[in-house]
Amino acid sequence: MLSVSNLSVTFSQYEKGLRRKQLTVITDLDLEVQAGEVVAVVGASGSGKSLLAHAILGILPENAAVGGTMLFHGQPLTPERCQQLRGKAIALVPQSVGYLDPLMRVGQQVQRVAQLNGLSKPAARTAVKQTFQRYDLPPQADRCYPFQVSGGMARRVLVSTAVVSQADLVIADEPTPGLHPDVVTETLNHLRELAQEGRGVILITHDIGAALLVADRVAVFYAGTTAEIASAQDFASGNLRHPYTQALWRSLPQNDFVPVPGTQPSPEALPVGCLFSDRCPWVTEACLPERPALRAVRRGLVRCIHADR
Amino acid sequence: MLTGEGLWFRYAPQLPWVIQAQTLAVEPGEVVGLMAPSGFGKTTLAKLLAGYLAPTKGRVSVDSQPLPRRRYCPVQLVFQNPELAVNPRWRIDQILREGHPPQMHQLDALGIHSGWLTRYPHELSGGELQRIAIARTLNSQTRYLIADEMTAMLDANTQALIWQAVLDYTRAHQIGVLVVSHDWPLVRRLCDRILDLAADQDHCTLVSGVAE
Structure with missing residues (x-):
């Protein structure tokens, strides 16, 4: 239904006077959503989750430039088409009562x-x-x-x-933080029901626990790129491919609660090679010269050259 | 010891009680969890203990002294939404200097980059700003820390990183921590003892395996 490939979002900012700089916040983002499934998009804040939603809805600010392709029902999503579909075929469930x-x-x-x-x-x-x-x-x-x-x-x-x-496609942006577990389950069940009616649902969240309760597949974002797309069962069965996804899973309080140190690189200082290389336990020389491409490993997609070990 | 004795609170005489006859105590260096469903007055209780609200009946004290009215409060509260807890027109370094300025190595431990210090709050993400809000409270004058859903809006890895840094500090300085959260696995992982307002009793569940 929705297919996003190689999406990039670049903001042009004024630095000093009339000098402008280009800041690429999303690079090579991929995501696919079928009718009747819930796809969770998981990542730290600043990983590009909300920008993806805004790009699909065509509500990015004016100084943003979008690259790559977004197809909805096989047709490209142009700004005009976005405007037509927004609120009708594509709907947003916003974060809070403030909306x-x-x-x-x-x-x-x-x-x-x-x-x-x-x-x-x-x-x-x-x-x-x-x-x-x-x-x-x-x-x-x-x-x-x-x-x-x-x-x-x-x-x-x-x-x-x-x-x-x-709407055929429903995007729910962070619907759960700070809610009581019962309300969380209830909200997630509503999203599940929407999918059972044949809609596609994108659940944007930072809470893997919540995502796994309801999602069919999970896309893990890191520093504006898709690190891994795994099925929800892969988490519990230990079939995770990307070291960042594994780290996220281990850092849950119900698992080991052991974090990887460091922070996500800022968009101003992205490394040339793999974006996770400075925190990765598997890093080798081969990771540094260029960004790994998204490739299929064990029936999932991953952006890591060491994933099949 | 931070104690709240026989706390009652309502917002106005004609409104219902939000807090009724709650008594609790946090020892120095102890990590206590506070759980209850929405609407049980967790946040109100946190605000009473930190001196943001005055109880209608009962009293809050630190080492048998009432909370000071004017100087720095030894009980510090960190909220869920950091953007509402900082002055939007101040730069980060000024925000950090608002209390007793934290030390540089603590900023490192919390993963705060020196580049953030010259920015404004809206130029940081929620997770980054929450680290600032926490760093602001970790100084020698703070004796008790109340974390009200402090990491609810952070990803799992950042949550674990922040709690690691906070618990290292509070253990080293014998600071008592009250963790207010809905997240049962998190509370169980962090706390020595868990209070459940809904059950209206102190479970005193001793949980082993606090995060290293």
Whole structure:
């Protein structure tokens, strides 16, 4: 359904006066999403997760230049097409209640999305009622303003906006941090249900634990590139290919809680070779001259030359 | 010892109690976990203990002394969202100098680059800014640290790195830590003892295998 290959995002920034510099924040990012599956995008902050979402939705700021190809249903995503599809065929479930209009009742906001998708007013109203029922929102909730609903309810309202839009592709940006485990499970189950209806779902998160609960496949991003794309079972079965993915898995508190030292390289000072080389336990001379290409290893994709050992 | 005795709190006389009859204590050098579902007043309790709010009934004290009203508070609170805890118009080095300036090697241990010091908060990512917020509290005047979902928005590796640096420091300086979190595996990994507000009792679960 969605296929992103070699995506790059470059920002041009003013340095001093009129001198500009180019800052490439995403390099060689690849991702594929099929109908009916949940793909989790996992990575540290600054790894390009949110920028990917913004690129797919065509809402990057004006000083950003996008390279590479993005295909949606086989057709390239041009800025015009993005604008057409946004909120209709491609929907975003934003992070927090802050994305709702604070001065509009939540029912009205969801209804407006339905109407923008071509439903008549009465049909939209029924759609809202049904969706609210489906997500266990009390009937009086649609008369509430965003500040009057709890965090968990706000989350369900945000999912409702994606559901009434009939979108084929739903992008959920960090839907879980700081929520109680029950609410996390509930939110993730809603995403799973959306996939079961035949939609494609991209779950953007930094929380591998949450991602593994619901995802079919997991794409691990590192410093603006795809380090590995693995199936969710690969984590528990120890079939991970990239040293960074292995490190992430080991650093979970329920596993070893042992981190790899250091930080992700900043976009201003990316190494020439493998982006993980300065923290990698496997690093050799061969890693340094050029970036490894994404290649298939043990039925997954990985950007590491030592992955098959 | 940091103690909260018979704490009651509500935001206004006509509103319901948020905190009812809570008593807890944190010893120097001890790591205590605090868990409860949303809406049980975890954050409110953290704010009471750090002196951000005054309890309606009951009292908070450090070594039998009430929290100071004017000078640096020996109980420091780190929030989940660092961008709301720093002055957006200050550069990072000024933010760090707001309290008692931390030492250079601690900045290294937390993975803070010297290049960040001249930037503004919006020029750092959430994880980077959280390290700044933590570094600001790790100084000789801090006796107790309350971490309210401190690493909930960080990736697993950064979370482990930050906790390693924080626990190294608090162990070396006998600082008591209260870990407020939803993340059961994390709390179990970090804490000597876990309090569950929902169960309304002190489990006193002694958990071994605290992160090295």
